[in-house]
Amino acid sequence: MKLLLSNCGILASGEGGFEYIPRGFLGIDGKSIDYIGEKKPEGYERERDMTGTMLIPGLINAHTHTPMTLLRGVGSGLTLQEWLFDKIFPLEDRLTPEDVRAGSELALLEMLSTGTTSFTDMYMMPEETVEAVLGSGMKANICRPVQCFDENERPEDNLRIRQSLELFDRYNGAGEGRVLIDFCVHAEYTCKPRAVAYYADLLRERGGNLHIHMSETKKEHSECVERYGMTPAEWFDSLGAFGSDAFAAHCVWVTEGDMELMARRGVSAVHCPTSNMKLGSGFAPLRRMMDLGINVALGTDGAASNNNLNMLEELHLASVIHNGYACDPTAVKPAETVKMATVNGARVQRRADTGQLRVGMRADIAAIDTTAPHMTPNIDPLALLCYSAQGPDVRMTMVDGKILYEDGKFLTLDAERIISAARERALRLTGK
Secondary structure, three states: OEEEEEEEEEEEEEOOEEEEEEEEEEEEEOOEEEEEEOOOOOOOOEEEEOOOEEEEEOEEEEEEOHHHHHHOOOOOOOOHHHHHHHHHHHHHOOOOHHHHHHHHHHHHHHHHHOOEEEEEEEOOOHHHHHHHHHHHOOEEEEEOOEOOOOOOOOHHHOHHHHHHHHHHHHHOOOOOOOEEEOEEEOOHHHOOHHHHHHHHHHHHHHOOEEEEEEOOOHHHHHHHHHHHOOOHHHHHHHOOOOOOEEEEEEOOOOOHHHHHHHHHHOOEEEEOHHHHHHOOOOOOOHHHHHHOOOOEEEOOOOOOOOOOOOHHHHHHHHHHHHHHHHOOOOOOOHHHHHHHHOHHHHHHOOOOOOOOOOOOOEOOEEEEEOOOHHHOOOOOHHHHHHHOOOHHHEEEEEEOOEEEEEOOEEOOOOHHHHHHHHHHHHHHHHOO
């Protein structure tokens, strides 16, 4: 089926970066874009008038924990260590597969309605999230985080490592490639060196993609130096974890040497500004990472530390907070943050066929309403997207040429059932 989206603004990608077409046409053949231009083409079986919208590449949430939607609001006002160990971990110990499924499905609703087409997830019982994604039509990179708190445990006996490998073997490439399975070490402070070194060998053998938390707080960073005489980045590298593709969430307290190491090893960073500010973690050295050539993507983190999965809000914050911190309105430009939320996120996920509106790329698209007062006039489309657009401005979200969300309606998910189930599950867990 060939579909033509007509009379819309299009934030396309050209050789020099983003190119905006104020009134154009975007053609889709099956799962891929086969035309972008100002003249109306022939030969399309269906046509949809998209007047009043701006088409953008589907947003890519490069770091989140989707089942944590059930824990939205838990532990607010605490430091990361108090929040995680005193509030979150005890509740997570009580999670059932049904809880994880309910939280994952609720997250899919939230992300689709705010323009996200693909996300990278780190959580336990990941099979439930995989199955939710497969039923929704979205794309996701999913992993089972590895942890090891006993330095005497043989890595071969570590249940989480075994589950991680089983997940990879069972689901990598599922849904015609919509689901990819990453490898994952939760963090330096939740894993012993012996387990990481063993897991890194397995990662390299399979050519895997490694997802980690790294240098999120000053406490985490400094305590690693005290324990090992190395920063978290140096510690991971010393154990072979950076021998394959790797990406690190947060990177708030990375040093100059860490960033040079990341650039040399090709390690991407995922910036999570809302979570970092809410938990008082600090400001990642975003400008310096980009100047060193590090691929920086954008993520929301989980809904218990954000407290939403709205990538347009994350895009807005990433576009303004660093300018204020640096006292320089040119420190981070809109084109750079939009790239973080699209092209760079696709690179983190190792998806070369998405993240851009370009002929030959997959039709992973969000349509933004540009008719509201706060979206008028559209003088600078990139600035409008970064500084003005809100989650509810998303009118349509499409993945692989299939519309999954449109005008408040979910076409592949039963929103009423999902929201009801999530409320019941959250009540059981939290009493609220």
